[in-house]
Amino acid sequence: MKKILALVLALALILASCAVAFADANNGSITVDNAVIGKKYELYRLFDATVAANGGTAYTLPANKEADTGFANYFKIENGYVLPLSTFTAAVAGSDEFQTWAQGFGTKVKEETASSSTVAFTGLTYGYYFVKSEVGAILTIDSANPSEHVIDKNQTNDSDKKIVEGTNKVVVNEAGINENVAFELTETVKNYDKADKIYRYVIDDQLDPAFSYDKTSLVVKINNTVVAEKTAENTTGKYTITWNDTTPSFEILIPWTDNDAFTGNHLYDNNSIIVVTYTAKLDPAKVIGNLNVGATPNKNTAQLKWFKGSENPTTPNGERPKDETETFDTALTIIKHDQAGNVLTGAQFTLTSTNGTKVSIVTENTYVEAADGTHYKLKDDTYTTEAPNGNATHDAVYASTTTKYKLQTNQVVKGEGQTDTSMAS
Template identity: 30%
Template sequence: MKYMKKLITLFAALTLALAMAVPAFAASSTGTITIDNAVTGTTYKAYRIFDLESYDTDKNAYSYKLNTKWNDFSTYSTTIDSNTVSAADFFSVNSAGYIEWNDAKKDAGADFAKLAKAFAVEKNIACDKAETASSATVTFTDLTLGYYLVDTSLGSLCSLDTTTPSVTIKEKNSDTTIEKKIVITGNEKVDSNSAGIGDTVNFSITITVKDGAPKGYVLHDKLSGLTFNSDSLEVKVGPKTLTPNTDYTLETNPKDGDSFDVKFTDGKLKTNDVVVVTYSATVAADATIAGAGNTNKAKLAYSGKESTEEETTTYVWKLNVHKYALNSTNDEVALSGAKFVLYRMDSGVKKYAKLTNDKIDGWVTDKGDATTLETSGKGDILIEGLNEGIYYLEETEAPAGYNKLTEPIEVKITATTSVTSGSETVQYKNLSESSYTPATDATVKVLNKAGTQLPSTGGIGTTLFYVIGGGLMAVAAVLLVTKKRMNNK
C-alpha cells in the first residue's frame, strides 16, 4: 500500500514536470495578426518568411527555418536606397537548416523588411493571406506560426514580427499625396489668383511617393480657360531633373479628356521620393470672365489607385465704361461716339490694349496700334480679359459738340479670390485727383460737358458790327469831302 502511494505521488510529479516541459505553442497551433488604424479599402498582405519550428515564450527562445517559397532568400541581394543590401547581412542558415540571426542587425527590422519586400516582388512570391480593410481593424486568423512580413497595397511596410501566437500591429502607412498650387510673385504658392487674357500662369504639382514599390504612376492634369505650354514642363526629384522619354513621357491632349498626362516609367520612382512638376499655361480668349472662374484640376493614378483631385482657380475680370451728359433738367443722357484707348504702365512704359470682340488681344507700345474703343448708342464700352491692377482710360475724341477730357481716368481693379469664389472691386478717378470713386457693377461713369456756346448771328454782336460799320463810313465821307475842297483852293 505504501508502495502504491509512492508510485502515485511519483507519477503525479512526473506528469506535472512533463506538462511544464510542453512548448508554449502547444496551446495554439495557429496565430493571429491584427492591424489597428487600417486604411479602409486597402489590401493588406501577409508573407510568412520563416516557419516557426518551436519556441518557449517563457525563455523567449525561438527556432526558425526558411519557408520553402523563400528558399532562395538567404542568398538574395539588391539595391535599396542606392545601397547594396544582402540577406546574408541579416541572417544565415546553418547545416541543420535553422536560421541564425546576426545580433548586430537585431534593430534593423525596417531594412530587413525592405529587402524582404523587394524579394517578394521580384520573385513574384504569393502571399500567405490577404485581407481588404472594411474598417479601421484588419485581422488575419488561422496563420501558420512563423515570422511574417505584412505589406499593404499602399506599398509601404507597416510591421515585421512573429505570430507568437498573436501580434497587434499599428498601421503606420501614409498614402501617396499630391498637391497642386499656383506660383505667384516671390515663389509664393496659392490656390487661386487673378490674371488677364494672354497672361502666363505658373503651376507647381508636388507628389510625395509612399509606395514601397512605386508602379503605374500617371499624373493627370486638366486645364479650363488656359492653354498648356508644353515646352515649359519640368519634372524633378529633389535637385535632379528627370529626363523626358526616359524617366517619364508627356502626352498632350490624351483621349481621357485631360490637357496633358505625365506617365512615369516604372522603376524610376522610389519610396519617399518628392516629385515636383512645374509648368506654365496662358490665359485663353475663351476663359470664363468673372463668375466661377477657371478651374484647373490634377490627380494621380498610382499602384492601381487614384488620388482625390487637387484644384486651383484663376479669375479673369472685366471693365464697363458708360459715357453720359446732363440735360437741362439734370437727367443723364447716354453719349455715343466717344472714343478712348486703354493703357497700363509696364516698368515705366505705356502699353496700349488691343481688343477683339471686346476681349483683350494683346498690349502694344505704339498708340497708333491700339484698339479705339467707341461708345455704343447706349453710351457703353465693354472690356473683358483684365487682370487686377491699375489702368488708364484716355479719351481721344469727344462726341460732336462736347469737350474732350483734359486728362486720363485712372481705374483700379482689386480682387478677392478663393478656389470656390472670386469678386472684383473697381474704383476710378481723374488722374490728378487723390481719392477714388467706387464703381457699381464694375462700371466707370464718364461725364462729358458740352462746348462753350458763342453768340449767334443776329445777336448784339452783329448789331454792334453794323452800327460801328455805319459810323466808320460816315467819317470816311466827311474826310473825302474835306479833301476835295482843299484841292479846289
C-alpha cells in the first residue's frame, strides 16, 4: 500500500489581537495546485478558527474534541486557545507520527478526485485543516488564511523514448545503412519537484557515433502545439537547441516560467506534455570504425533534466534516469562458393545501394576447436571434412585424428582501405 503523507496547512498558529471574527464564517477555501488527475484528495478539520478584521486567526478545540496525549506532543492550550509547541517544526508536521495522529484526531469534511491539475475545497468553515493525498504527496502552505493554496509536491516527471515504425512504437528495431529511423521522446512534466519550483527544463539526446541527425526533421510540441525555436530572428520562440555533430547529440532548453527563473510564474499547466520528434540514420560516411553490428546495438539515449529552487544553480539540479532505444544494423551474410561447394576464403564483394553508396565485404574463415566440429586439421594447415579411418597410411596426413574443428565464417566490412568490426555468421 502506498504510504500516505500529509502536511498540516499552517505551521504557525496566530493568536488574534482582535477578537472580532469575520461575519461570514463559511467562506474559507483551500486550493490544491499541481494535483494528480484521477487521484483522491481528502480534507480533515483539526481545530475551529475565528478570523479577526486585521487578519489574525485564533484556534480553539472543537466542542466535541478533547486534548489527548497526541495533542500534547504538538500543541498546548493557553487562555482557551490552541498554540503550537516550540518544538512543532515543519519536519515534525511532516512526520508519519504527526500525520497518523492528525488523521485520527481530525474530522474528515470533504473528499475530491482531481479532474484537472487543481482541486478546490470551497465553502469551508474557518479552521485548521490538513490534506491527505493518495499519491503520497506532501502538501505545504502557499498563501494566507482564509483562502489557502497548497501545492502537491511529491509528483515525479515521466519520460518515454520510442522508435516509431508506422503505427508501432518500439524500443528495439533494425535498420540498414542510410535508412531513416524515426525517434519520439515524450515527457510528462510537473511544475514542482517536492518543495521546489521548477523553472526550466532540459532535454539531452545522444546517438551512437554511426548515426547522423536530420536536423530539419526536428519538431517540438508542448501540449500538442508545435512551438518554434527561439533565435535571433525569432525572439518569441519557446525553446533553444544546441547541436553537437561530433558526439552526435543535442540539448534543448525550455523556459518553464515567464522570466526563466525561480521568481517567475509558470507558463504551462502541471502535467504538461512535451513531445520531441526527429529522424536519424546510420550514416554511410560514418559507419567505418563506428557502426555496431551483430549482437551489439546502436543506441539512442535521452534524459530529462530541470532547474529548480531559489538558489539559481548553474547546472540542472534535478533529473530522471536515462531512456534508451537500440537499433541493430540489418544482418547480411554472403558466402562465395566454388563449383564444388567449397567456401572461397578471401573472396571479395562490392555492394552498391540504390543511392550509389558502395560497401565492400570480405569473407574470412577461421577454424576453432569444438567437440561437435565436423572438420579435421591436416599437417599442411588445411582442413578437411573427411574423418580419419584408422588406416595408418590414410591417417598420416592428419595433424590429429581426434581433435575436431568448427568452421566460423565472418563478413568483414571494408571501405577506403579500413576494416570495420567483423560480423560473425
